[in-house]
Amino acid sequence: MADAREANERRLRRLTEMNRSKAVTAASTALRDVWTAGRSPADIVLRTKGFLTPSSAEDRPPLTRLVLPRGIAQRFYLLAIFEAHCRLHVGDPWVNQRPLSGVGSWSDFVAIDGAYDGRSDSYMPDTKQVRTDGHLRLRQVKAALNTLEELGSDQALVTVPRAKNGGRRRYGEFSLMKETGRGAHQTPDAYTVPMNAWNVETFTVPSDFFLNGWVQVLSPSEVATWLILRAHSQWAVDQHAESGVYLYGKRREEGFGLRRDAWEDGCQRLREFGLIRYARPGTLDADLFDIPAEEGRERYEPYRWQIADQGLTKDAMETCMRELTLRQQQLNAAAAHRAQMKNENPQ
DNA sequence: AGTAGACGCTATCGTGCACC
DNA sequence: GGTGCACGATAGCGTCTACT
Structure with missing residues (x-):
């Protein structure tokens, strides 16, 4: 770290802002609603190989590749897995049932501090274009989908379909991939909730x-x-x-x-x-x-x-x-x- | 040898904005 | 709604250094 003192101060600043805006409380409430209304799993099960550990010797595994200075890519992927465990039985195919923004949306699951302006040392200064906390969360979700898709054709943890002409991304129609990534086949290896193997193949995280x-x-x-x-x-x-x-x-x-x-x-x-x-x-x-x-x-x-x-x-x-x-x-x-x-x- | 703080550099993203 | 660019923020990386 360049300067532990400054880094800690920045982190405190962000936490304080999220505490003030109740961003974490709101995200946790949204997640708890999904958990309560769904299957209420005590633990979620994660596959190990190809996620924590590399699938081949050359690859750095996705979990640590997602240790990035900014952004919510790693967090978003884990949240999507949590959501899947609340909704699906072991082996069920994953189909997106949520909008990206609005009530019950993906962006409701993430807490961010918002736009910080260093010169004025204040949050959310006025802008020419409309910008709200909701806009910023949506934007970060889209950026996370980009990052997860761009892990590589094999390692991609989501796929985002493109429009026929122009190749624009249709973020709302993204698909979640297994921890091992999209795979080399033409058909992407879509996410399913794994069976807990009780060995090195899987491990669990409490809800x-x-x-x-x-x-x-x-x-x-x-x-x-x-x-x-x-x-x-x-x-x-x-x-x-x-x-x-x-x-x-x-x-x-x-x-x-x-x-x-x-x-x-x-x-x-x-x-x-x-x-x-x-x-x-x-x-x-x-x-x-x-x-x-x-x-x-x-x-x-x-x-x-x-x-x-x-x-x-x-x-x-x-x-x-x-x-x-x-x-x-x-x-x-x-x-x-x-x-x-x-x-x-x-x- | 191994440990760990300090520090500049850099990759990568977040946000603003104009444009489509 | 999506894209691309500019600019800034930030945590990891490499490296140096001091210490045990």
């Missing part, structure tokens, strides 16, 4: 992740880190319970395409938010107390992590605001301290 705002509030790198840790915890259940899971550099880079910064920052933020915790080798039920960084590991021994699904039952906005505010205070204090040291010992 609380979608219903309590976490999907809106976490960054794509945090989501990717969390999903990878989750998958590990389910593939190695005993090891996870006893000593936690860890991802070594080579496997992290080559097996999952997750870069160092994303992983390290991801783990720290997830720990602060209470979604994962330090594991101490040989310690069972480490959830009773959080182990401080200094005591938790030997020198140069990597952190080992355990998934803490208790954390998901908390309100994401509330938790993140609290933790990021705390972190901002620490970063400010550290910066002030550095400035003072420099003042006393000028080079």
Whole structure:
């Protein structure tokens, strides 16, 4: 990160705006309506191969390819899978039944902060054209569909049909693809809800992740880190319970395409938010107390992590605001301290 | 050796706007 | 409604550096 302090400040600014506009609350309500009216699944099931891990050695897997500096592509795909689980039985064909905008639409599922103007340090300044929060969400949904389609002809996670002449995209008629992507065949490999295989083929995510705002509030790198840790915890259940899971550099880079910064920052933020915790080798039920960084590991021994699904039952906005505010205070204090040291010992 | 903060560069998107 | 461009925002990436 260029400057952790500035990045944290930006993030807090956005969260504060979303808190003010109740954007996350509104999106979570829309999702809960779909969940309640539908099949109300406790967990959603995700396919592993070709999504978390590459389908071939050359490809970086889609999950980490969707760790992008901006946009909602990764989030939108996960939301679409959640919606499918609420609506469809295992194996049912996916057919789009929602408009892109308006009541009960795809854009109602996403929370954004809106147009920020750095010069005036304010949100939603006046424009010549009509622009509302709804317009901006719709635009981001379309941009996400572009990004998901442009992952490549095989890896594309959606298909968007084109008009006959001119080739304009008909976003409203998009189709969702399996986690493994559209595939190389002429017929796209349309999404179906998978059967939980209880092995490395699949892993599950609690619906609380979608219903309590976490999907809106976490960054794509945090989501990717969390999903990878989750998958590990389910593939190695005993090891996870006893000593936690860890991802070594080579496997992290080559097996999952997750870069160092994303992983390290991801783990720290997830720990602060209470979604994962330090594991101490040989310690069972480490959830009773959080182990401080200094005591938790030997020198140069990597952190080992355990998934803490208790954390998901908390309100994401509330938790993140609290933790990021705390972190901002620490970063400010550290910066002030550095400035003072420099003042006393000028080079 | 391995870890981690700092920092400039850059890829990629968000938004505004004109145009179709 | 969709597209393409301009401009700006931003988090990842490569690299340097200091530290243990």
